[in-house]
Amino acid sequence: MLLSEIAERERRFKLALRAGLPILAFIGLVIYAVVLKNIFIATTLENLAMLLGIIFVTIYFIFFLMELSAAETLLDKTTHSFHEQAFISQLRSYNANFIAILDIQNIETIEEQYGIEAKEKLLTHIISSLNGFLKKNKFTSPIIGRRNGSEFIIAVKNNSKDAFVDTLILFTQKFKTAKNIDIDYSFAVVDAKESYDKVLLHLKDLLRIRENSDDGQKIPLSIVDSEKPDNIHQLKIEKIEQTSIDALQHKNLLFTFRPLFCLETKQTDVYEVFVKLKSSDTDELLPRVYLPILNRLGLSREYDLTITKHVFKLLKKLDENISLAFNLSPFSLRDPLFQKHFFKTLESSGVAPSRIIIQLYERKTHHDLSGYLKTLEALRDKGIRICIDNFGSSNASIDYIRHFKFDMLQFDRDYIANIEDDQSNIMLHTMVSMSKENGILTVAKWVDTQKQKEKLEELGIDYIQGFTVHKPLYEDELLAKHNITGEKI
Numbered sequence: 126m127l128l129s130e131i132a133e134r135e136r137r138f139k140l141a142l143r144a145g146l147p148i149l150a151f152i153g154l155v156i157y158a159v160v161l162k163n164i165f166i167a168t169t170l171e172n173l174a175m176l177l178g179i180i181f182v183t184i185y186f187i188f189f190l191m192e193l194s195a196a197e198t199l200l201d202k203t204t205h206s207f208h209e210q211a212f213i214s215q216l217r218s219y220n221a222n223f224i225a226i227l228d229i230q231n232i233e234t235i236e237e238q239y240g241i242e243a244k245e246k247l248l249t250h251i252i253s254s255l256n257g258f259l260k261k262n263k264f265t266s267p268i269i270g271r272r273n274g275s276e277f278i279i280a281v282k283n284n285s286k287d288a289f290v291d292t293l294i295l296f297t298q299k300f301k302t303a304k305n306i307d308i309d310y311s312f313a314v315v316d317a318k319e320s321y322d323k324v325l326l327h328l329k330d331l332l333r334i335r336e337n338s339d340d341g342q343k344i345p346l347s348i349v350d351s352e353k354p355d356n357i358h359q360l361k362i363e364k365i366e367q368t369s370i371d372a373l374q375h376k377n378l379l380f381t382f383r384p385l386f387c388l389e390t391k392q393t394d395v396y397e398v399f400v401k402l403k404s405s406d407t408d409e410l411l412p413r414v415y416l417p418i419l420n421r422l423g424l425s426r427e428y429d430l431t432i433t434k435h436v437f438k439l440l441k442k443l444d445e446n447i448s449l450a451f452n453l454s455p456f457s458l459r460d461p462l463f464q465k466h467f468f469k470t471l472e473s474s475g476v477a478p479s480r481i482i483i484q485l486y487e488r489k490t491h492h493d494l495s496g497y498l499k500t501l502e503a504l505r506d507k508g509i510r511i512c513i514d515n516f517g518s519s520n521a522s523i524d525y526i527r528h529f530k531f532d533m534l535q536f537d538r539d540y541i542a543n544i545e546d547d548q549s550n551i552m553l554h555t556m557v558s559m560s561k562e563n564g565i566l567t568v569a570k571w572v573d574t575q576k577q578k579e580k581l582e583e584l585g586i587d588y589i590q591g592f593t594v595h596k597p598l599y600e601d602e603l604l605a606k607h608n609i610t611g612e613k614i
C-alpha cells in the first residue's frame with residue numbers, strides 16, 4: 126500500500142472520530158440524565174422538537190465533515206499517490222535525503238492511442254509498481270506524489286544517492302512495457318537540502334538538459350558529482366545558472382562553424398553556426414546544458430537576439446557567396462517584440478537576407494499553427510530562408526511541412542547513422558524524393574564515414590556536414606578563409 130493511502134486512511138479515521146464525538150457525548154448525557162440521575166424528560170412537543178433539532182444538527186455536522194474530508198483529500202484522484210501540496214506537507218516532517226522527478230515522456234501518445242481510461246489505469250499501475258519496487262530495494266516508506274499529468278515526485282531517506290539512481294534505472298528498464306503499452310521514462314535526482322521550489326526547478330532543468338541531449342545517451346542526471354559516466358558538466362545547477370547569466374551579460378560566447386558541403390558544386394557555401402558559453406572556471410557549456418536554464422529565466426529572447434546581431438556582423442565580413450544557418454527558438458520567433466528587433470537589426474546590417482538561414486526545431490506542433498506560419502511567411506517575404514532541423518524526429522516536423530514550404534530540410538541524425546539499414550535507407554530515399562519534387566534543399570549532418578557519404582550521394586542529398594567534409598572552424602579560421610574586408614569582427 127502506498128504511504129499516501131495509509132496517511133489518507135489515518136486522516137479520515139481521525140476526522141470520523143471527531144465527527145462521532147458529538148453523538149457519543151450526546152448519547153452519554155442522555156444515559157447519564159435518564160438512567161443514573163432518574164431525570165424525567167417530559168415527552169412534550171417542545172422537547173421532541175428540541176431533540177430532533179439536536180439530532181439534525183449532529184447528523185448535518187457529520188455529513189459536512191465527511192464532505193469536507195473528501196474535498197480535502199491528500200490523494201491524487203487517479204493514482205492515489207499524494208497530490209503536490211500534500212507531498213510538500215509530508216516533506217516537512219519526512220527529512221528526505223534525495224528527491225527525484227520521474228516523467229513519462231510519451232504520455233500524450235499513450236492517451237491518443239489507448240484512451241484516457243487506459244492511460245489512468247496505466248499511471249495507477251506504474252505508481253503502485255514503483256512503490257513496491259522501491260520497498261523491495263530497501264527504500265522504506267518512500268513518499269510518492271503527482272505533479273501533473275506525466276510527472277511524479279519521489280522522496281526517500283536512503284543515504285546513498287547512487288543506490289537510488291540505480292534503483293530508478295532498474296525500474297525504468299523492468300517496466301518499460303506495462304499493460305502491453307510501451308513507456309518512455311526520463312528522470313533526475315537531486316539532494317533534498319534546499320527548499321522544495323528550488324529543488325523542483327533544478328529537477329526540471331536536469332530533465333530538459335537530458336531531453337535536449339543530442340548524443341542519444343539515456344542516462345539520468347544529477348546535480349552533485351557522481352562516479353557514473355556522464356559527458357554533461359557535473360556542476361551544480363546554481364553554478365550553471367550563474368555562469369549562463371554572466372556569459373550572456375558579458376557576451377562570452379564561443380562560436381564554431383560547421384561546413385555544409387554541396388555535393389553538386391563541390392563547394393562549401395553554407396556554414397552552420399554552433400554556440401557554446403564560455404566560463405572562467407569550467408569547460409564551455411553546451412546548448413543542451415544552458416538553454417533550458419536560460420528559457421526558465423526568461424532570457425532566451427535576449428540570447429537569440431545576441432546570436433542574431435553577431436551573425437549579421439559576421440556576414441558583413443564574409444564573402445557574399447557564404448550563408449550562415451543558425452537556430453532561433455520558435456518562442457522568440459513568435460514574440461512580436463523579438464520580431465521587431467530582429468527586422469530592425471537586419472535592416473541596419475545591410476546584409477542580403479538570402480544569406481540568412483534560420484533553423485527551426487520543435488517537438489510539438491504549436492497550437493496556433495496558422496499564426497505561426499504567418500510569422501514564417503513574414504520572414505520568407507524578407508528573403509530569409511527557413512530550414513527545419515532534425516526532420517523526421519517528431520510529428521511536429523511532419524505537420525509543419527504539410528502546411529509550409531521550407532527552403533531546406535536537415536534530416537535527423539538517426540537516419541544518417543543507420544543508413545546501412547534497409548528501412549532507414551528507404552525512408553530517407555522517400556523524404557529526399559519528396560523534397561526534390563517540392564524544390565527543397567536537403568542536408569545530412571553527422572556524416573562521419575566515406576561509406577555514408579557515398580550512400581548519400583546515391584540518394585541525391587544536396588548538402589552533407591560532418592568529419593568527412595571538414596572539422597568545425599573557429600571564428601578566426603572562418604574569417605581567414607572567407608574574410609573579404611581584412612577586418613576583425
